[in-house]
Amino acid sequence: MISRRRLLSAGAATALLAACGSNTGRGGGGQALRQWYHAYGEPGVQQAVERYAKSYIAPVEVQWNPGDYDSKLATSLLSGTGPDVFESTLQVSAVRSGQIVPLDDVISAAKDDFTASILAGHTVDGHVYGVPQAVDMQMLFYRKSMLEKAGVQPPSTVDELVDAARKLTTGGVKGLFAGNDGGVEVLGGPALWSAGLDYVTPDHKVGFDDPAASSALAKLRQLYEGGSLLLGSVKDWAEPDAFTQGLVAMQWTGLWTVPAVQKALGDDFGVLPWPKLNAAGRPSVPVGAYGSMVNAKSPRVNDAKDFVRWLWVEQTDYQEDFNLSYGFHIPPRKSLSEKADKLKSGAAADAVKFVRDNAKPSNPPDWTSAMRTSFKDAVARIVRDGANPDQELKTVVSKVNDELKRIYG
Amino acid sequence: MRHARAFWLFVGPFALGLAVFVYLPIGWSVLLSFFDARNTVTPSTFVGFDNYADMLTDGPFLRSLGTFSLFALFVVPLTFVLSLALALLVNGIRFMRAFFRSVFFLPFACSYVVASLVWKLSIFNGVRFGLANTVLAWFGADPVAWTVSTSPPWYWLVLVTLRLWLQLGFYLLLFIAGLQRIPQVLYEAAWVDGARPGWQTLRFITLPQLRTTSVAVLLLLLIGAYQAFDEFYNVLGNGPFGRPPLVYLYYTALGSGGQDFGHGTAGAVILSLLIAGVTLAQGRVFTR
Known part of the structure; x- marks a missing residue:
């Protein structure tokens, strides 16, 4: 009984706090864009993605999500409280129910540079819905x-x-x-x-x-x-x-x-x-890859798309850093995977070759x-x-x- | 007037909490079960009883209902008899009663997830240095992949022992409470009338006096058997063997991109009706 009362009063308190703190966006650009990641196991990734976000021209607030990321993301997208930009694998149901927006114009400048089998995992009805971030296989x-x-x-x-x-x-x-x-x-x-x-x-x-x-x-x-x-x-x-x-x-x-x-x-x-x-x-x-996606219910879809284009299409040095400096991934872009020293010999080189020649989307x-x-x-x-x-x-x-x-x- | 205000002051917040966090979600679930609700909880396509028809012809769902009816048939009497026997033993000893009561109750305080991992990874893992396989090796037997093997289905041994270890203590406590409420005079009167302590007093005094406790325990056990989730989910994952209805519904409606709330809630309603039906039938039998 007490716990329920606590819960109620805690709820009221959070509502108050949220009311106080809702307008802390840096600069005059209004609220910060909200970006979600699941919790990568490798040390340093969180700091890295925060660093990328900080160097963007507009404020971006990165949220790191330990635990059951997929369920949390699904619930937040349903309830309309979801992030503007997030990473996810692509499911046709998300497209059919209008949860995410097509990113064809975002990726167009570099579309041919992405490994085709990886991009296929982020394409429904010929439209790209996620910009691949890092390949696992x-x-x-x-x-x-x-x-x-x-x-x-x-x-x-x-x-x-x-x-x-x-x-x-x-x-x-x-x-x-x-x-x-x-x-x-x-x-x-x-x-x-x-x-x-x-x-x-x-x-x-x-x-x-x-x-x-x-x-x-x-x-x-x-x-x-x-x-x-x-x-x-x-x-x-x-x-x-x-x-x-x-x-x-x-x-x-x-x-x-x-x-x-x-x-x-x-x-x-x-x-x-x-x-x-x-x-x-x-x-x-x-092969599978998390792609960066844009929430269709976001009040600032265009700003969110601009940010995705900036980070996952234009900033190749960040993409390289994200893929190769922490864990062990293959960059989804051929121009990056070909020139990476870490991927030039041994098992890693074989893996790059397999992704080029033998890749199948693990979960289309x-x-x-x-x-x-x-x-x-x-x-x-x-x-x-x-x-x-x-x-x-x-x-x-x-x-x-x-x-x-x-x-x- | 003052009374009414005090009443609502005390009851109001809890009634409100109950309505908002319990009854509203239940009502909403029932509503969702009549809609095509994929990736949305505010659906617009009314489908009538289609979701129910789908679930009632859905092979894996029906199989899991069948499996867990069978599971209930075994695990309910087993838990009942074992916890009653333990309660009689603990209640019968003269010293260190509190100690034994705590010892048997302690596992109930253990997290299901932690216990599942201990069972799966230390006791019943499939490699030769797992606890169970080490014991087998003493007798010259080959290692057994306890949670994988389906013929014979050893995973039931893992799950039933796990469940007993976790739950016995709780029902033990209920039975001890029941036992302590039996007036001592009954036993004394029986002794005067020539009944010998032991089987006769158990059969004609203890068990009849425990009737209300027993019915409550049976009820809880039955509901618990159909609502099994944590240990199965953590030990077996989402395979077709030993999959509880709730695990199947979880994957339909929530887990890993399912998001099919229409079918998920329809299944949940069917499961609730089944539990209600079985408990009512059970109540009929035992309270006559």
């Missing part, structure tokens, strides 16, 4: 010495990979770690791409209504069933620990682990894209949350429970068809 890490010892070549097809994982499983070492769920979360996409399929086709049809999808997912089941996957590890796929501690010979993880892996293993590792399954398929790496804008849940459920049942892939995929295809019909008519 996933790939296959392997321990050179372990492969040599087992007489295994770095795999170039899925069958070779399954075979290698089996041969590399000895004693306390497992062949491959792709997440504690057996790869359900991260390998569904690569499995489709390995057979030349995709989530959704460019003409808005289901991209995996094909018998090859069943055989691609059956390979994941084969990996799981063969006992060569590490399961139930303390850290999940996004952390390099299982790989650096020698629990596995290969691990599917992200570019961001390269510094940690280098520190632990030196030169004793290499990276690969997820290999192809058959002649129709191609090797692939999933029209791959909705409902489709994702349905697809992952099916993959989980196929991989972990041995369910029949044909039947499981039939359910997903009809679900995805319904969703696509709803979106595109």
Whole structure:
């Protein structure tokens, strides 16, 4: 009871405070533009983005958001209290419900410089809604010495990979770690791409209504069933620990682990894209990028767009600093990724090459949350429970068809 | 007059808080469930019962309702019997009663998230140096991926032990309170009438006297079973195995870009009706 009263009085107090403090915008330009970031893990990023904002001609107030950023952002955009400028991945639902504005005119000057597959992740109906900030990608890490010892070549097809994982499983070492769920979360996409399929086709049809999808997912089941996957590890796929501690010979993880892996293993590792399954398929790496977007409900859409153009299109030195000085990302712009010294050798250079040649958007804008849940459920049942892939995929295809019909008519 | 003013002075703020923070959201949810509400909480497209029809034919949602009805069927009697047995034991000892009461109650004060992580990462992790797997290794068994394996579904062992550890203390406390309210004279009278302490007094005095407590405990347990969320969400994530209805609805309406409030709230209303139905039926059976 007391807490509720406290809450009420606290609410009244904040309202008063807010009333006092609402007009503190620097200079005569009125209120500052509000910009949101999620909390990057690497030290220094927060200071960096605040520094960028400070050097802009108009006042910009940067808010750093630890915790569940996506939910917080979604709620604030709904309630109309959201920031003017924010970073996010693109969902077609945000476009359809008019939450964000197209940024074609913002990006036009440098559009060709952005890696096409990255930009595709921020494009709906031919319009760009987010200016990519930094690229993250996933790939296959392997321990050179372990492969040599087992007489295994770095795999170039899925069958070779399954075979290698089996041969590399000895004693306390497992062949491959792709997440504690057996790869359900991260390998569904690569499995489709390995057979030349995709989530959704460019003409808005289901991209995996094909018998090859069943055989691609059956390979994941084969990996799981063969006992060569590490399961139930303390850290999940996004952390390099299982790989650096020698629990596995290969691990599917992200570019961001390269510094940690280098520190632990030196030169004793290499990276690969997820290999192809058959002649129709191609090797692939999933890529994703947060893009800078503008809130359609902002009272100052044009000012916000100007700021996005200034920071994420014009200020290439800031973009370079943001991508390369703190964590380990690839700049989304070819002109920057090509000249970066840090990306010229070793695993990083390979990663740049994969992004150029093999990139697939890890979560395309029209791959909705409902489709994702349905697809992952099916993959989980196929991989972990041995369910029949044909039947499981039939359910997903009809679900995805319904969703696509709803979106595109 | 003075009375009325005092009444509203005391009750008003709380009634207002309740209305604004509890009843309004509930009412709004029911309203949303009749609209196509994607990425908006002020929708304009009325769809009647379409959302309900969708949810009632939605495979994963129905499966999760089924799974958790089954879960309730197992976990409710188990928690009930164990907490009652513990309460009888703790109440029966003559010394250090407060100590044991606190020891068993302590886990209830532990955060569900923290406990989930301890269970998932230390006790039941899948590598050979996890606690459970170390014990298995003593007997020469291979490590088990506890939270991953679906045949046999070991994740139920993880979640049921976790839930028991977290919740037993609370129901233990309710039962102890109930036990202490039973007048001692009843036992003395029974003793005079020749009833032997033990099974006979338990069966004919203790259990009947605990009737109101038992009904309350059963009610709370049933609602709790259907509302399971935290430990499942933290141990299993969003997979098709052992997914509670609330986790599914969370991903429909809120988590990671779902924002489909129409279907989410329709599912929530269906779940509420189911809980209400089951508890009413349960009340019928036990208060007759």
